[in-house]
Amino acid sequence: MVAACGMLAATSCSDYYDYNSGGVASEEQLAADKTLWENISGNKNLSEFASVLERVGYDEILNQSHTYTVWAPVNESFNLDSLNQLTDEKVEQGFLKNLIADYMHRENDLNDTVIYMLNEKLLKFAGKNTGSLSFGGQAILPNANIPGAYNYPSTNGLLYLLSSPAMFRYNAYEFLFENPGVADSLAKYAKKYETVTIDEANSVKGPIINGVQQYDHIEQIIHNELTERRLNAELNNEDSLYTVLIMKDAAWREAYDKIASYYNYIPKIAWQNLSAEKMGTGYSKKGNDSSMKPTVGTETVDLASAPAGAEIQASEEYMTDSIVKKHLTDYMIFSENRNEKLRTGESFNENDVLVATSYGVRRDEPANFGLIRNLADLNAATEEIVGLSNGHARILNAYPFSPNETYARVIRTNDVARIITQSGYEDKSNTIPKDSLDKWGVVLDEEDLINNNNGCKYVYSDIDRKTSFNAPELDFYLPDVLSTTYDIYVVFVPACADDETATYGVGKKYSLYFDLNYTDASNTQKMGRFNPETGELVEAANGAHKDIKELKYEFDINKVDTVKVGRMTFPICYYKTGVAPNLKVIQTHSLMMGPTKETYEQVLRIANVILRPVENEE
Numbered sequence: 001m002v003a004a005c006g007m008l009a010a011t012s013c014s015d016y017y018d019y020n021s022g023g024v025a026s027e028e029q030l031a032a033d034k035t036l037w038e039n040i041s042g043n044k045n046l047s048e049f050a051s052v053l054e055r056v057g058y059d060e061i062l063n064q065s066h067t068y069t070v071w072a073p074v075n076e077s078f079n080l081d082s083l084n085q086l087t088d089e090k091v092e093q094g095f096l097k098n099l100i101a102d103y104m105h106r107e108n109d110l111n112d113t114v115i116y117m118l119n120e121k122l123l124k125f126a127g128k129n130t131g132s133l134s135f136g137g138q139a140i141l142p143n144a145n146i147p148g149a150y151n152y153p154s155t156n157g158l159l160y161l162l163s164s165p166a167m168f169r170y171n172a173y174e175f176l177f178e179n180p181g182v183a184d185s186l187a188k189y190a191k192k193y194e195t196v197t198i199d200e201a202n203s204v205k206g207p208i209i210n211g212v213q214q215y216d217h218i219e220q221i222i223h224n225e226l227t228e229r230r231l232n233a234e235l236n237n238e239d240s241l242y243t244v245l246i247m248k249d250a251a252w253r254e255a256y257d258k259i260a261s262y263y264n265y266i267p268k269i270a271w272q273n274l275s276a277e278k279m280g281t282g283y284s285k286k287g288n289d290s291s292m293k294p295t296v297g298t299e300t301v302d303l304a305s306a307p308a309g310a311e312i313q314a315s316e317e318y319m320t321d322s323i324v325k326k327h328l329t330d331y332m333i334f335s336e337n338r339n340e341k342l343r344t345g346e347s348f349n350e351n352d353v354l355v356a357t358s359y360g361v362r363r364d365e366p367a368n369f370g371l372i373r374n375l376a377d378l379n380a381a382t383e384e385i386v387g388l389s390n391g392h393a394r395i396l397n398a399y400p401f402s403p404n405e406t407y408a409r410v411i412r413t414n415d416v417a418r419i420i421t422q423s424g425y426e427d428k429s430n431t432i433p434k435d436s437l438d439k440w441g442v443v444l445d446e447e448d449l450i451n452n453n454n455g456c457k458y459v460y461s462d463i464d465r466k467t468s469f470n471a472p473e474l475d476f477y478l479p480d481v482l483s484t485t486y487d488i489y490v491v492f493v494p495a496c497a498d499d500e501t502a503t504y505g506v507g508k509k510y511s512l513y514f515d516l517n518y519t520d521a522s523n524t525q526k527m528g529r530f531n532p533e534t535g536e537l538v539e540a541a542n543g544a545h546k547d548i549k550e551l552k553y554e555f556d557i558n559k560v561d562t563v564k565v566g567r568m569t570f571p572i573c574y575y576k577t578g579v580a581p582n583l584k585v586i587q588t589h590s591l592m593m594g595p596t597k598e599t600y601e602q603v604l605r606i607a608n609v610i611l612r613p614v615e616n617e618e
Helices: 002-009 036-041 044-055 080-084 088-096 172-176 184-191 225-230 249-260 285-292 315-329 340-344 376-381 541-547 595-599
Strands: 068-073 100-102 114-116 122-126 138-141 152-154 157-162 194-198 204-209 212-217 220-224 242-247 268-272 298-302 333-335 382-388 391-396 411-413 416-419 426-433 450-452 455-462 473-477 485-492 510-519 525-530 537-539 551-553 561-569 582-587 605-613
Touching (some): 100 114, 172 184, 172 391, 184 242, 268 510
Parallel strands (some): 450 455
Antiparallel strands (some): 204 212, 268 298, 426 455, 473 582
């Protein structure tokens, strides 16, 4: 606590109120046989402070036997008129409780230098035995009647006179709701998750009327499902140090609209179930034309209904709204213990990495969820840094993170959803060890290839290369596709990765079709084939796809290589729906014994299917 308070004291911030400077010590004799309230109300230099105490009922509290220490600001050291414009709750929490603490805190106790105030703030009681005693950064006036002394004893505690009120700072949670007209959108969203209960242990109970407990004074316990559980941060904890990112309303609305365009849902989604019986497993010539019928294997899934009482009742609109706001807040809170620059306010450089408090909590997100590496936009978006009692708030004028690290990530998959077979073959997997990757001429980012700790994992069609009459087809679901434009790639592995001494299939060509099944905005199933010359998807309607020439891919036998299949704009979002579009990788020839079999590769080996949002690349 001492260390935390030391850092807070070194942090500059604006005062809670518009305080004036000045004030003089009382010349009256304060009596040790009187209560704190009697000594305060009887002192002409504390009349303004006494009027504030009386306004919110603290005259009665300080007249009881409970022991307190009060640091009372003298007249004209604060703006009483401004204070009187605030609600009783704000006056109590931000002013009075910031000047009153439980128990006696003596000026000669060198172990008592950080005080836990009634509002749970930690303030420094400094300068002991130096002749320059201070509290919360403000000078304590000496006892006018006892040389060398500062405190005035009372029957229920100690009284000190302050030259100005101790500075109040919001904690990170309080500050979320104290920016009217600046961050109302964020405050409204966070407030929905707040619950307030009575702190019975610290509240003052009154009589029971009609069986209901009444209270003379109520203390509250505040919990928030959003910040505490989903974002894993106790923003009300004064012992912690956080940086909270707070987008101004204009920035929030702009980011909301941008992200929402990626999450365009429809209430019912028709999709092609690759495991459905009617899909069939038989292979036909010309790229399995039966699979080119978009209605084959079609099933329909309904979006989950909005909960009762939700502001938005349409299921598709509710889902979009919920997910967009999740993305707007997932990276909102950071622990200052993990990054020095969060505490100092320095600009970030290209080597810096921030870790959100939500990191490791959201099990349904990618492994690198919560990590932010590209921080140039955060530097640019930071309009102001405000000191808090437990960290800092950064006021932002724009969404500060790149899409590929947050709401529009690259999609990678090598999970085979279906394999076409007639004569009995299946998909299997293998791995190129990490120490062999250089040998295979890997040129992509490792994250595109390294699927586990051992190296580059790939799937392949297991086929008897000498007797099979059928070419392979591997079909992949494309999980969590958003309603945006992607460039689609397939990463191939050479034949000799299976057997370096192999003679069959080494260095032969691939002759492939890439077919895509998806759903449009009217919930109509669509099927198309990518044109290798243009990268465009040609719809299967009326057999137009049959005019597309096969893609003959000259495969480098010593290299893990990549084919850019094409570019596709998906009309709807599949994220968190449990269904997906699919990509079919199809050998164009039935590889019978003869020249065709000698010319073309018979086994498909695929490390990854990759979808990169076009906006990220641009």
